[in-house]
Amino acid sequence: KCTLLDVVNLYKKQRQPIPEALVLYYAWHMLYAAEALHAAGYLHADIKPDNFVISNDLLLFAGHLKDKTTEFVSSNLAELNVTIKPIHLIDYGRAIDMSCLPSGTAFTTACETEDFACVEMKEDRPWTQQIDTYGILGTIHVMLNGDYMQTEKKPGSNSWQATLRPKRYWNPIWTKIYSQFINVPSCHEQPDLATLREGVGKALEANAAKLHSALVYHHQVLTSF
Secondary structure, three states, X not given: OOEHHHHHHHHHHOOOOOOHHHHHHHHHHHHHHHHHHHHOOEEOOOOOHHHEEEOHHHHHHHHHHOOOOOHHHHHHHHHHHHHOOOEEEOOOOXXXXXXXXXXXXXXXXXXXXXXXXOHHHHOOOOEOOHXXXXXXXXXXXXXXXXXXXXXXXXXXXXXXXXXXXXXXOOOOHHHHHHHHHHOOOEOOEOOOHHHHHHHHHHHHHHOHHHHHHHHXXXXXXXXXX
């Protein structure tokens, strides 16, 4: 099965960056998955690129796009986001059912995977959903930059930032996601995933033509796996 980490490596092999429009598309579905999981009272607790598997639906859909006009994606984007699930989140071995625990429960154990240890773990502060949102950001970062995210404290500040920050010519939604997912105020003040997903959706609408061509090429890359 092809994972998002495999996708990153396939594009590296082609010496091509993953198109931003394609990362936006995957990010929309990552946020949607986390929303659903958290609404059901669960933490995945191990979100990373190799735990997102590419679906057969995406392969079939992307394979048919070469016969469609570039307006097809822009005209059907909202419907496509509902009917086509491009990725599946797997490996629930570390998942936590919060409904089994007392209300207000938080955790302080550090993640074994250093690259996906949220700021709260680094500062020995309590965490809950931060482990998942930081994992989503880490996955987005790998797709945008081809390498794992490292964070550091901002000079003269208590807040943190990625050492490699979003490029100025990228969509501004990334800056919001980076800022909100790295610096979560507390376990009771989590980022609004629905609002951020809406922002990603608007960015996708503005880049629908680019997404169309990115998916056509993406199919070629995936079928080489």
